Amino acid sequence: MARQYTRREVLETAARGATLVGLGGMGVFLGRKAGREGVWLIDVERCVNTRHGAVGVPVCDRCATTCVLALSAVRAVNDHAKCGRCYICPAYFDIRSAVGPDGLPSHKLCPRDAIVRKVIGDFDPRDPANNYYEYIIDETRCNGCGKCVMACKEPAGLGSIRLAVRYDLCLDCNRCAIASACPADAYARRPLDA
């Protein structure tokens, strides 16, 4: 026998449906708007910190220093599929610093200590070099200064770290301060389908 729905249940179901339809419509609207107007993107082929061939040049920290937010909306992102999981990562360690008591560089490269180094699998205590390490960006600390990005770039590293805009943080300003300051025109509003 078919279940009888109360008036209250019918109204609640209708309200939920209407809410879902509304949210979906809003999503489609925002998506189309973003697609038309574009979003702020960092072009890794142009960014000084990632561009191939830009070797021996100073790190560009404009993303960190010019964003209107206190902590920039730009973060370093490590592509783990591309990362070499190195014993001594030039993006994590200041490889020009003196040797510490553990045989590793005594200083880290990140001024905000925003990279976490974790051994992968069982640690080989007999030979620390005989281990792989995972390097994770702590986005609560990273301000997108680009130092690790430049240090990871080929040929020094494998180029697994790049800068990216975090859209949950970005205010989507009409006139972005970072884009205005970017020396390589790498930070620009581009259509999502570009």
Add this chain to the structure above:
Amino acid sequence: MRAEPFGVRMAYRKVRSMGGPDAGPAAFMDSLRGLASDSADRLYAVGDRRVVVFAPDGSVVHAWPLPAPALCIAVHEDGTLYAGGEGWVVVLSSTGAVVDTWRDRERLGLVTGLAVRGEDVIAADVGGKCLRRFDRSGKFRNDIGKPTRGRGFMAPNRHLDVALDAAGRVLAPNPGKLRVETYTLEGELVGFFGGFRGPDPAGFAGCCNPTNIAVARDGRIVVTEKADPRVKIYAPDGGLLAVFGGGDFDLGCKNMDVAVDGRDRIHVIDTERRLILTYEPAAAATRPVSAGACAAPGS
């Protein structure tokens, strides 16, 4: 044998640059990857699907085609050439004719370094993260450097190289471990030197250094580094003897192959500009440099 005793810092100076876009038959247009020197001090350079043979004075004496782009080359005492690439090693006669091709996807995954001496051919297979020992007919003998917790060589830069010294020992950079390791032909690790030492040039830094290696006839070990590109010479005991070439290479260079000839000249590839730079000993200073060799772990 050399006159200078080990433990004395040596100076080298650049004497020649070969290649470049206007170098005619010596020009490598797309790639220049491997170098080897024979007993007559001829230099063999591989790139652009061909082998170019240089006389000791730098003139081109031969240019032989290869069936595929090669990444490395070695030359036997009898003049036979071995060139390696992705999944193969090709054997050429001393006149440049292809006489054999070894194809083995499993054991010759990506051959980026080769060494040959006597009856042994050692292929540095970065795909398998180890060295593969073959006889000269192409028959597989054994792996070298494989059983370190099953991890093999650490090569995040996807490049390995190998050299054989006069005593038949196998020397290879383990770039992820920042050191040069010495093995027996049977694969036993008998020692290493290097390691991270901060700004001390006796050690190595970065994600993966050194990248390439050659052994001089007196046993001195020549290696190249990337970021920043330079050349170093070590005594067989691991003591640093010389550092040079720092300003000579494009900063984007990596995996710069190196060869030493019988005149003690060191030839190095500038991979970005596709040049071969040649160095020879200059004046020797007398500042001793600390040795840095270590025994193998557990030995």
